[in-house]
Amino acid sequence: MNKKYLLGFALLCLGLSSCSKEKSETSNEKTKVITISQGSKPKSLDPAMYNEIPSLFIVEQIFNTLFRIDSNGKIVPELAESYEYVTPLELVIKLKKGIKFHNDEEMKANDVAFSINRMLEKPATKVMLDAIDLVSIVDDYTVKIRLKESSAPLLYTLSYPLTSILNEKDTLAKNGNIAVSPLGTGPFKFDKWGEGERIELDSNADYFEGKPLVDELIFRAITENTSRLAALETGEVDIATIAPIDIQIVESNKELFAVSYPTTSTEYLTLNTQKTPLDNADFRKALHYAIDKQSIVDTVYMGKASVAKTIVNPNVFGSNQNVEGYPYNPEKAKEYLEKSGVSGETIKIMSNDNPVRLQAAQIIQANLKEIGINSEIETVEWGTYLQLTAQGQYDIFIGGWVSGTSDSDIVLFPLLHSSYKGGAGNRALYDNPEYDGLVELGRTSIEPEKRIDAYTKAQEILQEETPLIPLYYKNDNMGLSKKIKNFVPEPNTIHNFSKVDKE
CATH class of the missing domain: 3.90.76.10 (Dipeptide-binding Protein; Domain 1)
Structure with missing residues (x-):
C-alpha cells in the first residue's frame, strides 16, 4: 500500500479519535434538564394571585x-x-x-x-x-x-x-404585574413563559441553600392524560402526573417508575346554595345519598383513593372522621327528593377539562338519573372554570381542595365562611352564623383541644346542611423516568426540586 496513503489514513483515524473524544467530553458536560408535565396550564406565576396547584407548583421553585x-x-x-x-x-x-x-x-x-x-x-x-x-x-x-x-x-x-x-423594587417597577415575569429568591430563576404552555426555569447558582443539582426545569402543560403518558414513555418529559388507570402501564415500562401517595386533598361537589333547587337542604341531601362514591373510587381511581365523609382530609389537623357521612343509598335519596318537593328540574354539573373528573361526573350523572334527577355535564377550560365558579354562574361543580398548610383553617374558613363568598373561596355562597363562629374560634384559639372541638362541631353542621358533597380523598399519581433521583413527594402536591437530580 502507498506509504503516503497509510500516513493519511493514520492521521484521519487519529483525527476521528480526537473528535470522538471531544464529543464524548462535551456530552459529559451536557446541561441537566428535567421536564415536568402537569395537566393544566398555570394562570399566573404571581404567588398571591391564585390558590391553585398548577401555579403554586412552579411558584415553589422560584420563591x-x-x-x-x-x-x-x-x-x-x-x-x-x-x-x-x-x-x-x-x-x-x-x-x-x-x-x-x-x-x-x-x-x-x-x-x-x-x-x-x-x-x-x-x-x-x-x-x-x-x-x-x-x-x-x-x-x-x-x-x-x-x-x-x-x-x-x-x-x-x-x-x-x-x-x-x-x-x-422589582414588583413596583412592573406596577405589580409579575404574573409572567416573577422574581424571587428560590432555587430556580424564571426564564421563559411560553404562553404558559412551556415554562422554563434556570438553576440559581447563588441559592442560599445550595445550587440545585440540575441546570434547568421545564414545565409543560399537556391536558390529555394519554398524551401526557405518551410524552413520558417517549422521554419527552421526565416526570408527569398520570391517571390512576395508567399506573400499571408505567410500572411495566423498564425505563419508568410510578409513585402513588396519600395527599391532603379532597375532591368534592360544590352546590350553589343560593340557586334553586340547590337552596333546598332536602334536595341537597337527596343528591348526597344518590352518589355511589365507592364506585368512582374503584372504577375511575382504580382504588387509589378512599371515600370521604367530611371535606377535611384525614391527614389534616382537625379532621372529624367521626361524622357519619352520606353512604350510597338510592332509596333514602328518593325519600329526601320527595320531601324536598322538587321535580322536573334539570341541573348542570360543571367540570374543568380534566378527563378523570369528567369520568367521575359521568358516574354522578348516571347516579342522579337513577333517582329521577336529570343533569347535564358542562365542560370548560381551567381559566373559564375558575371565573364562572367564582361568579356563582353554575349549579354544581366538581373540584378539589388541597390543604397546603395541613390545618383545618385553610379548608373550613375560605371554603365556607360567609365573609368569603365568591372568588375568595366560598363558592357555595354558604351562610351560617353558628358555623362562622366555630371556624373563627378555631382560627383564633391557641389551645389545640379547643380548636379541635370547634372544627369537630363545624363539620357536624356541614354534615347536616351539606353545602358541599365530599366525594373522596385521592392519591396523587406520578410517573417518572428512572433517571430521576432524590424525588420526595409532598402531601400537598407542591413538590420542591432543589435537591432532585437526573442521571
Missing part, C-alpha cells in the same frame, strides 16, 4: 417563604432566622442575612413588609392572613407583625407558597 413545614409537620424557619411572640398579638421575625433575589439584590425587611401588605390586598391571600393588623419594619433584618386577634395557623400560613416573599 421562598418565611417558614416551611418539615417532614415531621413542624414549623421551621426558611427566609426567617428566628421568630418570637413577644406578646400573644405581636410576632417578631428576624431574617437571614445575605439572601439574594435573582436580580442580585439582598432580601431585607422592606421586602417582607411589602409582600405581606400586598397579600392583605389580594383575595386569595387576604382570607388566610385576616388576623394581621399591621406590619412594621424594626430594622433591615427584623419585622414586627401586629395581630388583631391571636392566630394559631399563622406560621403555617406563612409557609405556604401563596405567601412567598417578593422583591419590592
Whole structure:
C-alpha cells in the first residue's frame, strides 16, 4: 500500500479519535434538564394571585417563604432566622442575612413588609392572613407583625407558597404585574413563559441553600392524560402526573417508575346554595345519598383513593372522621327528593377539562338519573372554570381542595365562611352564623383541644346542611423516568426540586 496513503489514513483515524473524544467530553458536560408535565396550564406565576396547584407548583421553585413545614409537620424557619411572640398579638421575625433575589439584590425587611401588605390586598391571600393588623419594619433584618386577634395557623400560613416573599423594587417597577415575569429568591430563576404552555426555569447558582443539582426545569402543560403518558414513555418529559388507570402501564415500562401517595386533598361537589333547587337542604341531601362514591373510587381511581365523609382530609389537623357521612343509598335519596318537593328540574354539573373528573361526573350523572334527577355535564377550560365558579354562574361543580398548610383553617374558613363568598373561596355562597363562629374560634384559639372541638362541631353542621358533597380523598399519581433521583413527594402536591437530580 502507498506509504503516503497509510500516513493519511493514520492521521484521519487519529483525527476521528480526537473528535470522538471531544464529543464524548462535551456530552459529559451536557446541561441537566428535567421536564415536568402537569395537566393544566398555570394562570399566573404571581404567588398571591391564585390558590391553585398548577401555579403554586412552579411558584415553589422560584420563591421562598418565611417558614416551611418539615417532614415531621413542624414549623421551621426558611427566609426567617428566628421568630418570637413577644406578646400573644405581636410576632417578631428576624431574617437571614445575605439572601439574594435573582436580580442580585439582598432580601431585607422592606421586602417582607411589602409582600405581606400586598397579600392583605389580594383575595386569595387576604382570607388566610385576616388576623394581621399591621406590619412594621424594626430594622433591615427584623419585622414586627401586629395581630388583631391571636392566630394559631399563622406560621403555617406563612409557609405556604401563596405567601412567598417578593422583591419590592422589582414588583413596583412592573406596577405589580409579575404574573409572567416573577422574581424571587428560590432555587430556580424564571426564564421563559411560553404562553404558559412551556415554562422554563434556570438553576440559581447563588441559592442560599445550595445550587440545585440540575441546570434547568421545564414545565409543560399537556391536558390529555394519554398524551401526557405518551410524552413520558417517549422521554419527552421526565416526570408527569398520570391517571390512576395508567399506573400499571408505567410500572411495566423498564425505563419508568410510578409513585402513588396519600395527599391532603379532597375532591368534592360544590352546590350553589343560593340557586334553586340547590337552596333546598332536602334536595341537597337527596343528591348526597344518590352518589355511589365507592364506585368512582374503584372504577375511575382504580382504588387509589378512599371515600370521604367530611371535606377535611384525614391527614389534616382537625379532621372529624367521626361524622357519619352520606353512604350510597338510592332509596333514602328518593325519600329526601320527595320531601324536598322538587321535580322536573334539570341541573348542570360543571367540570374543568380534566378527563378523570369528567369520568367521575359521568358516574354522578348516571347516579342522579337513577333517582329521577336529570343533569347535564358542562365542560370548560381551567381559566373559564375558575371565573364562572367564582361568579356563582353554575349549579354544581366538581373540584378539589388541597390543604397546603395541613390545618383545618385553610379548608373550613375560605371554603365556607360567609365573609368569603365568591372568588375568595366560598363558592357555595354558604351562610351560617353558628358555623362562622366555630371556624373563627378555631382560627383564633391557641389551645389545640379547643380548636379541635370547634372544627369537630363545624363539620357536624356541614354534615347536616351539606353545602358541599365530599366525594373522596385521592392519591396523587406520578410517573417518572428512572433517571430521576432524590424525588420526595409532598402531601400537598407542591413538590420542591432543589435537591432532585437526573442521571
